[in-house]
Amino acid sequence: xxxxxxxxxxxxxxxxxxxxxxxxxxxxxxxxxxxxxxxxxxxxxxxxxxxxxxxxxxxxxxxxxxxxxxxxxxxxxxxxxxxxxx
Amino acid sequence: xxxxxxxxxxxxxxxxxxxxxxxxxxxxxxxxxxxxxxxxxxxxxxxxxxxxxxxxxxxxxxxxxxxxxxxxxxxxxxxxxxxxxxxxxxxxxxxxxxxxxxxxxxxxxxxxxxxxxxxxxxxxxxxxxxxxxxxxxxxxxxxxxxxxxxxxxxxxxxxxxxxxxxxxxxxxxxxxxxxxxxxxxxxxxxxxxxxxxxxxxxxxxxxxxxxxxxxxxxxxxxxxxxxxxxxxxxxxxxxxxxxxxxxxxxxxxxxxxxxxxxxxxxxxxxxxxxxxxxxxxxxxxxxxxxxxxxxxxxxxxxxxxxxxxxxxxxxxxxxxxxxxxxxxxxxxxxxxxxxxxxxxxxxxxxxxxxxxxxxxxxxxxxxxxxxxxxxxxxxxxxxxxxxxxxxxxxxxxxxxxxxxxxxxxxxxxxxxxxxxxxxxxxxxxxxxxxxxxxxxxxxxxxxxxxxxxxxxxxxxxxxxxxxxxxxxxxxxxxxxxxxxxxxxxxxxxxxxxxxxxxxxxxxxxxxxxxxxxxxxxxxxxxxxxxxxxxxxxxxxxxxxxxxxxxxxxxxxxxxxxxxxxxxxxxxxxxxxxxxxxxxxxxxxxxx
Numbered sequence: 001x002x003x004x005x006x007x008x009x010x011x012x013x014x015x016x017x018x019x020x021x022x023x024x025x026x027x028x029x030x031x032x033x034x035x036x037x038x039x040x041x042x043x044x045x046x047x048x049x050x051x052x053x054x055x056x057x058x059x060x061x062x063x064x065x066x067x068x069x070x071x072x073x074x075x076x077x078x079x080x081x082x083x084x085x086x
Numbered sequence: 087x088x089x090x091x092x093x094x095x096x097x098x099x100x101x102x103x104x105x106x107x108x109x110x111x112x113x114x115x116x117x118x119x120x121x122x123x124x125x126x127x128x129x130x131x132x133x134x135x136x137x138x139x140x141x142x143x144x145x146x147x148x149x150x151x152x153x154x155x156x157x158x159x160x161x162x163x164x165x166x167x168x169x170x171x172x173x174x175x176x177x178x179x180x181x182x183x184x185x186x187x188x189x190x191x192x193x194x195x196x197x198x199x200x201x202x203x204x205x206x207x208x209x210x211x212x213x214x215x216x217x218x219x220x221x222x223x224x225x226x227x228x229x230x231x232x233x234x235x236x237x238x239x240x241x242x243x244x245x246x247x248x249x250x251x252x253x254x255x256x257x258x259x260x261x262x263x264x265x266x267x268x269x270x271x272x273x274x275x276x277x278x279x280x281x282x283x284x285x286x287x288x289x290x291x292x293x294x295x296x297x298x299x300x301x302x303x304x305x306x307x308x309x310x311x312x313x314x315x316x317x318x319x320x321x322x323x324x325x326x327x328x329x330x331x332x333x334x335x336x337x338x339x340x341x342x343x344x345x346x347x348x349x350x351x352x353x354x355x356x357x358x359x360x361x362x363x364x365x366x367x368x369x370x371x372x373x374x375x376x377x378x379x380x381x382x383x384x385x386x387x388x389x390x391x392x393x394x395x396x397x398x399x400x401x402x403x404x405x406x407x408x409x410x411x412x413x414x415x416x417x418x419x420x421x422x423x424x425x426x427x428x429x430x431x432x433x434x435x436x437x438x439x440x441x442x443x444x445x446x447x448x449x450x451x452x453x454x455x456x457x458x459x460x461x462x463x464x465x466x467x468x469x470x471x472x473x474x475x476x477x478x479x480x481x482x483x484x485x486x487x488x489x490x491x492x493x494x495x496x497x498x499x500x501x502x503x504x505x506x507x508x509x510x511x512x513x514x515x516x517x518x519x520x521x522x523x524x525x526x527x528x529x530x531x532x533x534x535x536x537x538x539x540x541x542x543x544x545x546x547x548x549x550x551x552x553x554x555x556x557x558x559x560x561x562x563x564x565x566x567x568x569x570x571x572x573x574x575x576x577x578x579x580x581x582x583x584x585x586x587x588x589x590x591x592x593x594x595x596x597x598x599x600x601x602x603x604x605x606x607x608x609x610x611x612x613x614x615x616x617x618x619x620x621x622x623x624x625x626x627x628x629x630x631x632x633x634x635x636x637x638x639x640x641x642x643x644x645x646x647x648x649x650x651x652x653x654x655x656x657x658x659x660x661x662x663x664x665x666x667x668x669x670x671x672x673x674x675x676x677x
Contacts, residue, residue, distance in 0.1 A: 011417040013485065030551055033544045042537045045453035046461065055544040061550035062469040070343035071563035078342070078571040085569065085578055 090130050092147040093158055094193035094206065096123045097165070101185025105178045112181075113173045119185060123192075127158050127595065130132025142256045145213045157195040157315050159524065161188060162385045163510070164307045164328040164390055171503035172300030183216035187209045191308040195315055197438065198487060199258045200248045203316075207244065207280075210309055211237040214584045217301030220295050229296040236279065236289040237443065244276025263320040274321060280362060281313035284333050288574030291341075295349035295407070299397040302349065306356060306393050307386045311401055314363045314382050323370025325447065326508040328452075331368055332463040334361025341572065346408045346565050348396050348479055355475045358467060359385045359433065368449035369455055372527035377447025378642025380521055382513055384440035388432035391507040392479060395426035398496035398504070399483055406491070409478075409565035411577050414488035423484040425504040432511040434476030435468065436546060440511045443518035446542070450531065465545075470551040482565070537596055620652050623665050 012018055037053055041051050051057075101117040132155070135148030150158075175181060190213055193206030211234065216229040250269035254259050263270050273287075282290045294305050304596040321327060329553065338354035338361075345351045357380070359450050366378030399415060400407050416423040428439070435441035437674045445468070496504070514521045522529040556562045624645060632639055651657040657665075 007440050013416070026547075026554075028462060030547055032503060033540070033547055034430075036540055038206045038543075040536050040540055042541075043535070045450075045456075046093055046458055049541075053544075055541045056548040058465065058547040059472075059545040060552045062466050063473060063549045064556065066466075066470055066473060067343055067556055067562060068550075071561075074340050075344045075563060075570070078341075079566070080569045082567050084571075 088322035090126050090135075091163075092136050092193075093123055093127055093130075093196055094147070096126060097185050097189030097601075101182050101189060102180045107145060115154075115172070116169050116181060116185070117166065120162050120169065120188075123165075124159075124162040127155075127162060137198075140201065143201065144199065145202045146259075147193070147202060148196050149198030150196060151258070152524070153242060153315070153318060154195050155298060156379060156383065156524050156526070157311065158192060160386050161191050161195065161308070163384050167390060167394075167503045167506050168307065168321045170506070171303055171397070171500050173499045174497065175298075175300055177220060177305060179216050180220045180298060181214050183220070183338060184301070187213035187304055187308060191312050191598060192432075194312045195364070198260055200252065201258050201259050202258045204241075204245060204248055205311075207312070207316075210243050210280075210312060211241065214305055214309060216305055217235055218297040220301060221296060221298045223296070232577070233289045233293040234391045235577075236286075238380040240276050240279025240286070243272050243279070247272025247274075247276055254497060255595040261319065262322070262431065265321060265324050265326065274324075277313050277316045278330070279321070280309050281317065282310055282334070282360060283330050284337060286337075286575045287357055287573045291350055291572060291573050293355040293616065294353045294356070295347050299400050302393050302397065302541075303390050306352075310356065310360050311382050311386060311614070314367070314378065315365065317367045318375060322367055322375055325369025327364050329368070329455065330458060331363070331365025331461050332467075334358065334364055335467035336361075336463050336470070339474060341570060342470070342474030344563050344566075344570060345514065346405050346410055346567060348409060348412070348483060349393065349400075351474050352392055352396065355392075355471065356389055358471060359389065359513045361467065362445055362448050362464065365460065366451060368458070369448070369451045371451050371455065373454070373529075373531055374451035375445055375527040376529055376531070377444055377449075377451055380525055381441075381444035381448060383434065384444045386508050387487040387510050387514070388429045390510060391425060391504055392433065392475065393675045394500065394504045395422050396479070396483065397427060397436075398500050399493070400421045401494060402493035403491055407483040408567065409486075410490070410567055412483045412489055413486040414484070415493065416484040417488075419484070420505065422499055423480065425501075426484060428482045428511055429487070429525045430480050430510040431506050431542065433514065434472045434546060435542060436569050437515075437534070437539045437542060438512065439515040442515055442542065443521070444514075445676060446529050446533055446538065458631070469549050472546060473553065476546070477550060477553050490590065517665075553646050560672075616653065619665065620649055620669065622669070623648060623652060625655075626665075626668055 013022075034053060034056060035054075040043060042049060096120060100115075100122075104112065129531075130148065130150050132150050133148075134146055134152060136146065138147065139143045162189065168184065168188075172180065172184065180599060187210060190206045191208035194203060194210065197203035198205055215230050215234050216227055218233060220226075223457070239280050248258075251263070251273060253270055256268075265271065265272060265274055279289075280288045290310070294302055296438060297305055314435070317324075317327065335358050338357045342351045342354040342358070345354065363378040363382050363385070366374040366381065368374075396407060399412065399419070403412070403415075430442045432439040435445050447463050449461060449468075452464060518533055522531075553562075585593055627648065628641070628645065631644060648657070
């Protein structure tokens with residue numbers, strides 16, 4: 001196994017151009033998905049699903065809540081030194 | 087039925103013969119076992135086969151129906167993949183253990199009676215433990231012992247339940263049991279240990295990341311899925327399972343966020359995915375059971391694929407698996423990276439990938455049953471899956487910060503094994519009708535509707551958007567080298583406490599016993615046993631001698647001789663007999 005010894009070889013995501021394309025296509029997809037909501041007929045099981053952009057908002061808020069609660073609530077409670085059980 | 091064999095027998099006998107075969111034929115032989123097993127399996131008609139009388143009961147080694155067959159197919163496929171992935175392993179302990187483990191899983195799935203079911207169930211534990219110990223590290227040894235103790239406790243719980251159940255019903259047939267009374271509760275809990283229910287789960291997250299690189303692929307496939315099968319067979323529609331499953335989907339995702347070891351992240355993810363299956367079994371409708379079983383099939387494939395990609399990373403980086411040590415490996419391991427992304431897309435239920443067509447069946451069953459809270463928990467858990475398995479695993483291993491590591495691409499056999507799993511992840515997701523046709527009940531569910539595809543895509547993209555914003559703003563939890571306490575704290579720390587409590591109480595008892603019994607009591611008994619015959623004997627004889635007129639020195643002489651005789655145990659037979667008789671008369675009078 002080689003370790004990093006060169007800056008000469010540039011890989012796909014080392015190139016700013018490809019990162020730019022990736023970022024733009026991602027953000028355009030987000031806009032497209034937000035807009036798509038208004039052109040589809042939803043089959044809902046629960047009233048909340050009928051709220052506009054329900055899945056977008058739920059995913060975003062859920063994700064942030066999950067990560068922050070794991071970071072600020074769970075981790076302080078359960079984190080111990082690596083040799084805790086030794 | 088003479089031309090087909092019980093599926094378990096092919097793997098177990100075939101596995102035990104592995105050490106006898108040397109050289110390059112060994113690899114071919116091992117790969118041949120699941121192939122031969124599969125050909126054997128597709129020739130077994132549905133029904134009950136291999137019934138063997140045992141005492142007054144019938145042991146059934148082949149209860150073949152649509153439920154057991156589906157698990158049989160996927161266990162054969164994953165065995166082939168796992169054996170191919172591990173074909174470089176020269177350690178026969180692992181080779182034999184892997185095959186016997188797979189055989190035991192098939193034994194469980196096709197068992198038609200509780201006795202043979204239990205024997206295969208215990209063989210699962212015994213065989214799998216060697217896949218953990220074979221890593222030969224101190225951590226693996228410790229985790230293996232804990233794994234063994236937890237499963238032994240679970241096995242005893244199951245055995246107690248089976249004994250009570252058979253005693254009550256008079257039948258050892260393994261079919262629908264249902265939750266009613268102590269016997270069934272013990273069986274239920276016994277299954278729960280292997281299924282990694284909340285609080286019974288830490289054996290999994292403790293042991294799987296410590297197992298060998300190749301062993302974890304076997305481990306991720308069999309133990310929990312056998313428990314899912316057993317629950318689907320014996321406890322479908324048990325309401326408690328709905329909540330147990332929902333909690334299983336939700337709590338591991340918090341741990342997965344802060345976990346550094348990527349194989350441990352996958353272990354938490356395994357519990358999360360099994361939660362969807364358990365929830366589906368609890369809902370118990372035909373659609374829910376179809377969803378649970380098809381998700382088991384898909385999970386075996388994409389979880390193995392993710393574990394294989396992380397295993398390949400470990401293999402090529404000399405055992406590195408922590409987020410803190412990895413990053414940027416897409417540069418030199420692009421094919422492994424692509425396989426990992428396919429696994430991540432499948433577990434995240436991206437449309438056209440396998441998770442999309444099976445997990446949604448369970449969620450739809452919850453929605454159809456108007457279980458609003460459950461449905462929201464499952465939806466939240468789906469977002470959580472995206473965080474830890476969909477994004478964290480590929481991101482921290484293959485992208486993220488450049489660790490500077492430039493390992494070689496995974497070996498060819500590992501790439502082929504990952505490729506097969508990746509193929510089925512996409513095939514099952516893109517052409518679900520083939521998988522659906524194998525499910526236990528007719529499928530009316532249509533996964534690819536516009537609202538479903540759009541909703542799920544929105545969920546995925548906006549979760550990814552949240553990840554990007556959190557990472558760019560530095561609010562994502564930093565990866566730390568640390569231990570996160572889990573329910574195993576109770577027995578890992580509690581074990582030490584128990585040891586100290588036993589040390590103080592039992593060794594204290596020994597010291598007291600030494601002082602009182604050895605030091606004091608024995609000497610006292612010795613003195614008493616010497617003194618009392620003398621007192622008794624002379625107490626009787628002196629008055630008799632006095633009456634007979636013996637006095638003075640004669641009397642003293644007699645007393646001295648009697649005392650000497652008693653001390654040296656040389657008393658004349660007459661005196662001994664007289665003493666014994668007097669003693670017996672006394673006892674008689676006292677009684």
